[in-house]
Amino acid sequence: MLGFAKGLGYTLKKLSEKKVTHSYPDVPYPMPPRFRGIQHFSPEKCIVCNQCARICPTQCIQLTGKPHPDPEKKGKIIDTYDINFEICILCDLCTEVCPTEAIVMTNNFELAAYSRDELYKDLKWLDDNNTNVREEN
């Protein structure tokens, strides 16, 4: 019976201690700076190099470019940029390879949606998702 009583004693002792639970979502849960939530995309920075789409292990990035509107300038600018967030595994590789930091991570993680279609994030959505952007990518 001794071992049993010891265990019970430990439980009783813990009764008076401070709670370790967090009343989420009433109190927001802060995430550390490196946390990977969902990406933010800045179209003006993108040079349409395709590296992010190529490194993505689940092939969830689709992008197209168009010629630069200013005929003087060479290169392309981004036309469409979609992330299929249904299959994004937040591996962080796209943000790692992007040479211009056009695609970066944010700290936003409350991403539940009612329909699967809502998980297709297009250029506008990703551009507007500009809060809690991660500094180091």
Place this chain on the structure above:
Amino acid sequence: MQMRTEPTALSTTISPDTGIRTEEMLLNVGPQHPSTHGVFRLIVKIDGETITEANPVIGYLHRGTEKLAEDLNYTQIIPYTDRLDYVSAMTNNYVLCHAVETMMGLEIPERAEFLRLIAMELNRIASHLVWWGTYLLDIGAMSPFLYAFRDREMILDLFNELCGARMTFNYMRIGGVKWDAPPGWIDKVKEFVQYMKKQLPSYHNLVTGNEIFINRLKGIGKFDAQTALDYSLSGVMLRCTGIRWDLRKDEPYCIYDRFDFDVPVATEGDCMARYLLRMAEIEQSLRILEQALEQFPSEGEIMGKVPRVIRPPVGETFVRIEAPRGEIGVYIASQGKDKPWRLKFRRPSFNNLQILPELLKGENIANMVAILGSIDIVLGEVDA
């Protein structure tokens, strides 16, 4: 050893004394059963309360990782390894990087090796804590689970600060690690190690001495060293039979040879021995961590010199390391391309699970969960 997925016919007996007819019964456990910690099905044939045959059915979580890997370059495979043994993703990250680095003969900077080792040992503790909590839950004790997850949460928070994810880290890269330790992180780990050292005795107070618990585990699920070798078991499943074999000591990788630690061994080969060994391993991991944190280099590179495109030379290699569940290995056959020609994971959970039908035979049905839990499987790894 006979592999069967379909149970044999049920037998009927008529008692000569009473004339009462009794029949064996099939009981389907899972695939959605809390004690399997994933999706695992077990078809057991029972005669009264005695198990006469057990047929595991696996594959519900099969994603074909090995085949998928043939279409991915080496860096892209790392996040997939996170999803094998998701309770201990750091060791999986490491074993893949280690295999590619071995093939290419890459030098890993010292600081990166330290970060890897610290991450792996923290993950071993986190993994054993998950096991401890859920195992006790299986046995019927609710509160240890809460204590275990409270402490594991601290490790996950440390990982979250280190690499931005709590379970699927994708932290290691071929040639090093992605992130250096953030400012103050090493001190936080030091604090955690001290905290955990104080916490361990209370775990023993809470559970280990409990008479009900001891009675449920002592002498249950017993096997000997020869059986363990025949089934190619590893990790605690092997060490509980008296064989001292730990790759961190016997085939040192990373920088394990620099630290002083013991390999806990037991000879009983039962569930209780496995329980005590895992608890002792947490202690040893803390010992390694203490030394590693003391010797942590104050500066240095975290990425070695790695070619831009990773192309291991033509040939094949197999490396193995000690994961919390046993030996995890990676076999790579390369044809000199940026993608493997063939990649195979030796997953300890899969190998360790094979002994289950033998252990269950003749056991009381009430012991089934205690035996299954003591093997410590993660279905993501069993099914790959």
